[in-house]
Amino acid sequence: MDRPQDMALLRLRNPIKEVDFFSQNGRQDVTEAGAGVASPKGHQEEEADALARGGASVNTGLYLLTVNSQASQTVVEEQKSKHKSQFSALRIELNRVRDENRRLRSMLDQLTESYTALHSQLLPAVQQKEHEIYRWQDGTTSVARRGESSAHQIMEHGPARMRMIHGNSEDGVGEHSSSLNIISSDRGIIPSAETQLSQVDGSSENPNLMQETSSTAAPSDLSNRRERVSVRARSDAPMISDGCQWRKYGQKMAKGNPCPRAYYRCTMATGCQVRKQVQRCAEDKAVLITTYEGKHNHPLPPAAKAMANTTSAAAAMLLSGSTTSKDSLVASANGFLHPYILYDSTMATLSASTSFPTITLDLTQSGNPIQRLLQRAHPTVSPLQMPFPIYGLPQKLPSMVGPQTLQHGPRQQAVVDRVTSAITTDPNFTAALTAAITSIMGAPTSTTGVGGNNVSSAGAHMVPGSPRLPKPCTTFSLN
């Protein structure tokens, strides 16, 4: 901080140390010392000057008042010069601020210009891209279907293969938050699952959602909710394997269902609060309903981790469409509207029929459920172009396949489509999605999340042992 104005201010505060009341030189010194604003000399330099002038003056430390008219005149001059120096210091400061302001303004102008230029370039490019892909998709659906044959190849390679698709995913739970929280698109931001759940908690701008939540619970009670995710999977196995370790702690006969409901607790880490319920659907016993509650306080195994990444965005999208009315516009957390995410009530619903709102993704319909959902949500956009990392493909594949992948060549898109189809048509995707959902949902009580996995703003409000309150419940189901 060697700015001249600072030095000036500093000097103003310093008392005049050496005054020769009897010499002209001395008075000059007073003036210089007081009005030394413009003087570049340092304090030590001044002292050296004074010594060089041979002034054996003594600083008494007192501003003596004498009847000497000459001395009083000196004092007046001194005050004048003081004011002068203050004024000049202020002026210098003002000039400095003005310069800074000017500089910032020019920077802002430059930024605005750059943004405008980029935006004008981006818009036609995006439009053209969408148009090309839409045309190409019409003629290449069969290619995607052929890709189904490779589904088992991918799933059989298991976590390693999926890790490759998703890039690095070694740090466990934390990554899920990153993949969830910032899902940018050229049309805005797709909110994370947690954001959406916090919307469910009553902060949403979506009137439908507000209406629904307000009808189920008082706003003050919403903070105590716990998120739940239910995955419906068509499986013969008693329990789908989702990559986590579970310990059964209870079983109950639920009313209206001949099949018992089993209760499991995560045992991958001590104190992990995640629980799940497994029950067969009363209507269709082939459908296994797995409901997860809570958030893991430990890194997930690769099997669960990788697929958690790949499907988190899908869940986020589903949650972003969480309303009870069909085909309604979706308001994201940042206020953007997503008219293209028209949610399919046959696959994803948010229901308030129970004491807690329930988002239901019914993927037990025929065909590729995920692709159908995505197609519904973005009819003119291929998986490659999804504004969020569906299965991790749109963002990761280019780096794997090559930089030209995004040049929307039909061949590269066929590869992407094939892999996408392969993943989504495999029955094991059920397990993967289960793992994903488990990791997505934030546990209300786990304040000891690993790696700052505090993705759930809604979860942070929840209190263990609180009275049973309406809970947001997301239901997914698969073939």
Next chain:
DNA sequence: CGTGTTTGACCGGCGC
């Protein structure tokens, strides 16, 4: 013997 499962008891919320 350690770990996981089974199963009846218990608890708390909710509706009548």
Next chain:
DNA sequence: GCGCCGGTCAAACACG
């Protein structure tokens, strides 16, 4: 207040 129901606990049991 009472009963129902969902969820949890914990002792007993099974298994490797």
